[in-house]
Amino acid sequence: MARAALLGARAERVLPGASERKGQMLSQFLTHLPRYVARADAALLTDVDGREFIDLMGAYGPNLLGHRHPRVERAAERQRHNGDTMGGLGTVTIELAEHVVDRFDPVDWVFLGKNGSDATSYALRVARHATGRSRVLIAEAAYHTAHDWGTMFPNGVPEPHRGLTSRYVYNDAESLRAAVDDVSGDLAAIMLTPFHQGFYERPQVATPSFVQAVHHEALRSGALVVLDDVRAGMRMHPSGASHERIGITPDIVCFGKAVANGRAVSICAGSDEVREAADAIGYLGTFFGSSVAHAACLETFRTFDEEGAFGRMLEIGERLSTGICQAARDADIAVEVTGYPTMAMVHVGHAPGPYLDHVWAAGMIRRGVLIHPTLAWYTCAALTDAQIDIVVERAADCFATDVAAEVAARHVG
């Protein structure tokens, strides 16, 4: 840990929030987390002290095909020889936009940004301009943006900026209806994530009846449906678009995280119905036209299709979940896996609260498997069968020793 500790001390001096972020890890058990990473290959991470980890967290979403996937890297490298941010757009940007329009339905136009927040904030601005209204509804504990309208960290955000955002309870049609009634007449958009996980909450997929309610409430109120697929995009449906999985036709859809396999690209896309509004707003960014990132994104889509990445990620998620549950049963430890196979979470023990989840995650990290106690895993298509077997073996050891010892010592579980 010598180099990590040194880097940690340096980071705290120059990166605001570095020490607070450490506090947010919330657990003495996570002192082994690889906070400073030297390199990443396929599904393996090596930290600055030379420790290797099988990466089940995928950089919290972006690692889709495997870190530094050769096809994506080659495409980026080819474009790098021609230029990256060049003032005018590169051909590849147009090719990417055309691909997205052909790929997703109902999509007739595309905005390209860098972070998911660029895309969701752009979507909201389009919705506001299209409807001539100002308010937006989001789910309690949903994370859509770092920007003032939706950040979950209130410090430094003036009340009027937050005041236009109201909340409903995810998967609760009654609460959505009440929230719509509350802001009646001024609702620009209902924002929905296909996959929801608030801090310390279990992940949930939007239920068919709730999706129906969103559709109904949007029609009733005249608001647009903005589907925020920044987190779940590429992980819930073979096309990459989760709205095809949950069964809704959004007016505007946002992608980010995984679409360029680790490079900074986000996408907001919509149909011709809202095209005039999209044309009318100004929303600029110095690096929004980065050709290298766009080449990586286009190649990520092609590789995802040609290598059957979605099916593989689903299979990996199912194998992990079956293997881990069996390992827990063998050690007489209760577990439950929630979420979606590609984005799932292991809950350990019967006791309320995440205590044993922390014990389990810390034990796995000590054994060289990167997993998080309060966030879902993100499978990447590069995880091999041999690595899955290793994860399951280490899980068995962790349940039989670390978790069993805690259960015995504290009479929890």
Ligand SMILES: Cc1ncc(COP(=O)(O)O)c(C=O)c1O
């Ligand atoms: C559902 C969702 N939307 C938007 C964002 C914001 O994306 P970014 O952090 O790239 O700005 C996130 C980030 O975690 C997210 O999970």
